[in-house]
Amino acid sequence: MAMKSEIHWMEAGEMSRLARDGELSALEIAEAMIDRVESVNPGINAIVYWDPEQMLVEAAALDQQQARGEDLGPLHGVPYTIKDLTPMKGVPVTSGIAALKDNIGTFDAPIVERMRSAGGLFMGRTNTPESGYCPKTSNHLFGTTRNPWNRDLTAGGSSGGAGAAVAAGLGPLAEGSDGGGSIRVPAALNGVVGLKPSMGRIPKVSGVQRFASHSFHGPITRSVSDAALMLDVVAGPDARDPLSLPNHGFSFFESLDEDLTGWKIAYSETLGIDTEVDPEVSAIVRAAVSKFAGAGADVVEATPDWGDGGKAMWEGLWVPGVAALGERFDVEAMRGELDDELIELVLTAKTLRGDDITRADLFRGRYYDAFERFMRDFRILASPTTSVAAFPVERFNPKFLDGRSLADRLLRWSLTWPFNMTTTPAISIPCGFTADGRPVGLQLASRLHADLDVLNAAYAFEHLQPWSSSHPGISG
16 A cells, blocks of 8 residues: 555556555545645645645545445546636635635536546645636735745646646646636646647536637646546547537547657747747757657758747737726726736727637638648657746746737747647647756647647657656645
8 A cells, every 4th residue: 555645646547556456545546635735735825726625525425435346536635726717516616816816616627627637636625816817827816926946936727736746746647728728838838748738639628718719728737647637537528518519539648659760850949939939948948858759750940931929819819808897897996916918808808809810710710721731741849838837836937038018928938838829739848957957848839639749749758757756845
């Protein structure tokens, strides 16, 4: 039987196997995780709502189900967290907004339903910036989430609570959401795995964002195999999401393969984005990409001829994405309760014209076409996930963007949002550390619906350069 102190670093697949085989009870898992949250979470503020008594009740019910000989789900006894943007029945759903502190969810998103039905053990809700508007995690309701590797550093965002929780051993599986990099940025800065799947792979039901073609649910985990396992559980069609994909007909987890023989991988330093890549980050990512030769792949340096899509991302997706907040609240009257940058974003949304959005959408189509043509020659497009490693937690953005516009300060340090524009799969995986111990992420992207290619490339790298034994030295 596993030692209680080891449980919080177990992968979900191993934890579920031990629980299903009777070597570890769901109650033992719950007790170990409660101890871990009580010890570690106060120092990083990753989980902002949890109910340990209810967690024990649910764990006992899972053990009783097993004792009765009932069929057990693939996540039997495995703890998971849900981001405080995602609908969930009977618990607070605040989006990090102080005015919504008493809002209780009335229904479960499909991803929540599926995690629970698979035997998962709900641990709590993770922190997010207000309305999930930016790649940092701080709000006026719950405060700031800190990076487990160094609490003086940002955890990124907007799934910063999820990324920090997984990195700190507060559960092996976390749900994140990604409208421009909000899964992959915190995955990179916290040294974990973050997958943004293809549009429709995981159904979403989120009110006014129902038809948003740049917004995704996805797993944040400590291993690629756990990301594939979670994707198996939560992927598949749902009639409530008109953009959801049909069943894919195979298991991502069982199809993982580290052999990349004959694969052609492109490496791009900036993806054509007007940004400055920190030289240390660049060197770490380039060294990581060179290792793909060990799995049989051929790596060449190349960038899609798609131009810089920042203006289209800003005017066509990012700014319109917060417009509904301005319909719900008088944001100017909420100064001191909302971030000034979010208020500026909502006010900017009110100034957008229809032709601005149409022009951005037309560019987005050309952007996708250029990417699709480029990927005819490659299986994977690799890049840094972010142009810098984690920076001080009190900062809104890296120093090199000081004095730039809000659009630049939000967009110009991540290399993630191009694949929200294209709706195609992309994953961030750990690939090294800076000299002062900050994690660096490698992003791997592919063509539409090639989620398995992205997972397999990441799985191969995980074997070429293992990271599973690397954990932050955090104990409380």
